Amino acid sequence: MPRDGGHRGAMHPRPEPVIALHRRREHGGLPIDDRKLARALRDRTHVRVVPGSYVAARDWRALTPIDRHDVRIVEAVDRAQGAVTLCCFAAAAVWGIDQVAAWPQTVDVLVPRTSGGRSSGVFRRRTSTSGDLETAEWRGHRITTPAQTALDLARISGFTSGVIALDQVLWRRRAGGPLTSLDRLASTLEVDARSRGRARARAALEFSTDLSDSVRESEGRVLIEALGFPPPVLQKRFTLPSGRLADVDYYFEDFDHVAEFDGVGKYLDPALLAGRTPEEALIAEKDRGDELQRAVRAFSRWRTPAHRDPRLLYDILSGAGLPSRRPRPPAGLIFR
Structure with missing residues (x-):
């Protein structure tokens, strides 16, 4: 099982975006006008965030890309069957670790390799055999820590994306302070037994800095x-x-x-x-x-x-x- 990350002092998820959502589950079993809903989606006046959750297109467009993904994450986990562990891009959005590439349409969750890595619906299942991944509590679920998240992104992404993620968690002028420290990143990488992407993550970490403002x-x-x-x-x-x-x-x-x-x-x-x-x-x-x-x-x-x-x-x-x-x-x- 992933281990508790501890070191909570510097970890603070960013405020969740405020947006008016229309959810099927909030109608208490009353009938929904599916024809009207289908027309709104076809006319692009509304957007489906996840199945059963919708938002006005103008409000959706007003959000930044990272905020849109954050909204998708909250809607997905609130309707999940049981607790989940957010990782990779999903964890990055919650912590406020931005990126230049497009955010995915699915929500990354961590599962043991023995349970299989097959993805379905709104979740993308990422498997791991390591029991040393750092996690913290979030909304009744778990989430990889900022240090773990940035290193995971560096493992699965190219060098540039890895550096961006690591710079983001180290950023000294972030409101509220850096999400982690260079020493914490080095120790997190050291105890992570996974070999895949390790050299890539180490190279990105060596190039990272706490001075990049964007x-x-x-x-x-x-x-x-x-x-x-x-x-x-x-x-x-x-x-x-x-x-x-x-x-x-x-x-x-x-x-x-x-x-x-x-x-x-x-x-x-x-x-x-x-x-x-x-x-x-x-x-x-x-x-x-x-x-x-x-x-x-x-x-x-x-x-x-x-x-x-x-x-x-x-x-x-x-x-x-x-x-x-x-x-x-x-x-x-x-x-x-």
Whole structure:
């Protein structure tokens, strides 16, 4: 059986998303207008979260991808026959370990290998013969701890996804503090007897950091290394001529070169806007960028397309004078 993770001080599941759900089980056996429901699903005014649970499409679209998966998890486990143990992507959503890839349509649960790994319905059954997997209590069920969850994702995913997961649990500026520590991750990996994916998880752990403020920053850091550029200093703080402080994503110290991923969230997310209009946020970011450009020798900025096509990122950085030990990658190359 999985062991209790203990070490609860740093573990805190994020608040569950608030959304109005329509559930068959709440009708107390009264008849449902199936024809009306089918029309709502066909017209896409409503979305099926799991069988028997539905939500207005506009409310569903307003949620972030990780929040949508979190809602699906809660609806699935609340109708489960007996207790379950969440793991992998399901556990990641509950803990707030974000990712860049699409979230699955099924909910990951851990089962002993002797019970079989066949998945059906809303659950994806992931088997394990190890009795040393760390778990904690959650809503009357069990869930793998943040350390175990991040390492499991690193085992089953590519290097980039593994680094993103590990960076997320170590993130020092997370509200409420990091979900775990580097020492905890190392000890959790050490006692996990499974050999599959172990080397992959160890490599991702060695590359991880507590300084990446977003999944895209983590992804960018992996790409910078894969493209042969020198390792940057992360979250370097500059005091700009205006007196404002600027913490930059990447700083290549030997070349006095600042580089940043420019995500659109800062112009659209109400929490990041902090009462400003998108236009005000855009102007403020432009002023910040102009000041940074005057403060350093070179300045690079890119958006998501440069992660999807690494040649774009290579051209942006090398075009600004940053040297690489590798040639420009061929078209279609994807680093995983």
